[in-house]
Structures are given as structure tokens and as C-alpha cells.
């Protein structure tokens with residue numbers, strides 16, 4: 001791929017000097033995952049097979065940079081997955097127990113939620129925990145502001161979940177100008193994923209960024225406010241202006257991945273700030289004397305539900321890390337968050 005195409009697909013600088021000229025000609029970016037095959041951009045879309053051993057060993061996700069073997073359209077295979085960063089993972093849903101990669105090499109993740117009944121603090125906290133775990137920047141996008149009289153209470157509730165009130169962005173994806181509103185978060189050379197329930201307007205935003213109706217969108221059911229699943233798979237697209245965005249289908253549940261290094265504190269800046277004033281450094285904000293967090297809950301400056309959510313996620317992470325360590329003794333399962341082997 002030439003330099004222009006690499007820029008258009010947000011090729012990360014950190015990988016540049018790990019590759020020689022022949023490798024560069026075999027570079028591609030995974031844009032969709034179909035199980036035994038992936039769609040890759042190189043820069044035109046093509047299909048490539050994934051050797052089972054490779055999938056088992058390190059996994060592969062939309063957004064990964066790979067080196068391809070083979071020629072022509074029918075014969076492409078993924079040889080290597082380049083070390084990924086910014087990996088958003090969740091615990092596989094249903095029968096699948098392993099980590100599932102939502103997106104790889106992400107710089108920013110937009111948590112998209114609508115201003116109506118769909119807004120759910122507890123769900124957003126979960127997303128933010130996983131986004132911090134990925135070391136990507138979380139942004140909360142409030143859609144359908146045109147449907148509510150006053151979005152400011154929701155905007156305030158959302159601001160509490162991030163340390164940066166500037167990272168809460170109300171948009172009207174239909175009548176407004178989401179491309180301008182979101183520009184600070186969709187910079188050239190970066191990869192941005194959109195996550196959230198179905199029907200909140202993720203695909204609509206991406207169409208606005210593309211300037212064409214490429215993604216399918218669908219009306220929300222009137223009775224329960226739930227969207228139909230129009231977006232059925234994760235799809236990476238390059239948008240004019242040089243950023244890459246990832247559209248995802250709605251996620252019903254977002255289980256945190258069993259990662260021993262998961263630190264839920266990162267997603268609770270308000271609690272952490274207050275915890276600095278607790279008498280004990282390892283205060284569990286439970287029944288300890290001199291607990292500043294509980295005092296703030298009583299004063300109402302930290303919502304009670306927020307402290308309960310912190311406890312719940314912390315316990316979940318602990319449970320997970322015990323489980324993961326037990327699993328690790330049995331088999332050295334690869335972490336999708338690993339820095340990865342250097343390519344040959």
C-alpha cells in the first residue's frame with residue numbers, strides 16, 4: 001500500500017518502522033469478520049482466509065492490521081496479525097466464553113445513546129470501563145436531541161460519567177450537522193468506533209460522516225423504543241477527511257472481559273477524587289470510619305447508584321481476575337490486549 005492509502009486507513013505510526021518493503025506491500029486492514037474469512041482493505045476490499053491456528057492463538061478483530069499471503073482475489077490468507085493497541089473487548093455473549101474483540105487499534109470510542117428512555121447510566125459505565133481498559137478515549141454522544149424538550153438533565157448525568165464535560169456531545173443526526181459537531185473527536189489518522197444499543201443512531205451518524213447513505217438504518221419500534229438490528233456485523237469504513245470509523249450492531253449485554261489487569265477505578269473519576277480524602281488509603285467505601293466517599297453520597301454530591309455501580313463492577317472484575325488466573329494455569333490463552341509479537 002502506498003503512503004496515501006496507509007494514511008487514509010489510519011495506519012499507526014508505531015507500526016511503521018517494524019515493517020520492511022516486502023511487508024509493506026502485503027499490508028491490509030481488517031474491515032469485517034465473517035468467521036473463517038475476513039474482509040480486508042488493501043486498500044480495495046477483498047476476502048482473506050484466516051488459518052485456524054492463527055485465530056485460536058491470537059484472535060483477529062475488525063480494525064486489526066495484518067500481513068497477507070497469496071495472490072489474486074481467491075487465494076488471500078492472513079499470515080500475521082500485527083501488534084494491536086486500543087482493543088475493545090467484551091466477554092463473549094451466550095455460549096462463547098472467550099474474549100470477543102469489538103474493535104482493534106481504536107483511538108476513540110463514541111458511546112452512542114439517545115436522549116429518550118434508552119439512556120442508562122449503568123450501561124454507559126460498563127462501556128466506559130472497557131474503553132478505559134482499551135486505553136482509548138471515551139466520548140458520550142447523545143442522539144435525538146430534537147425529540148426532547150430539554151436535553152440538559154441528561155447531558156449533566158452524562159458529564160458525571162466522564163472527567164471531561166467537553167466529551168459529551170449532543171447531536172441531531174437527521175436535521176443537524178453531526179459532521180461538524182463530532183469533528184474534534186474524528187480526527188484524520190485516527191480510528192473511531194461507535195457502540196451502543198440498536199436504534200440509537202450509530203449508522204445514521206456514520207452516513208452523515210460519509211456524506212452518503214451507505215449504512216442501512218431503520219426506524220425504531222414505537223412500542224418499546226428498541227431498534228431493529230439493521231446493522232448485523234461490525235464494519236470498518238474510511239470517511240472523507242482521513243479518519244476511519246467502525247459501525248457496530250447493537251449490543252444487548254456488555255460483559256466485561258475477564259482481565260486480571262482490569263481497573264474499574266479509571267471509569268469512576270468522581271469516586272476516585274473523593275477517595276483521596278478517605279482516612280484509609282485502601283478504603284472500600286463500605287463501613288470504614290472517615291470514608292469521604294460515603295460522606296459525599298450522604299450529602300448527595302455523589303449519587304448512591306454510582307457507588308453501588310462501582311462496587312458491583314469492582315466485584316465483577318475481582319471475580320473475573322480470579323477466574324482468569326485459574327484459567328491461565330491450565331492453558332496460556334493469549335490475551336487480545338497483548339502488545340503482540342513483533343512481525344518477522
Ligand SMILES: Nc1nc2c(ncn2[C@@H]2O[C@H](COP(=O)(O)OP(=O)(O)O)[C@@H](O)[C@H]2O)c(=O)[nH]1
Pocket residue numbers: 143144145146147171172173174175197198199200201202203204205216217218219220227228230231250
Ligand atoms: N429524530 C431523530 N431520529 C434519529 C436520529 N438519529 C437517528 N435517528 C433515527 O433512528 C433510527 C435508527 O437509526 P440507526 O442509525 O439505524 O441506529 P443504529 O441501530 O444505532 O445504527 C432511524 O430511523 C434514524 O433515522 C436523531 O438524531 N434524531
Ligand SMILES: [Mg+2]
Pocket residue numbers: 202203204216217230231247248249
Ligand atoms: Mg446500525
Ligand SMILES: [Zn+2]
Pocket residue numbers: 275278279283284285286288290291292293294
Ligand atoms: Zn472511603
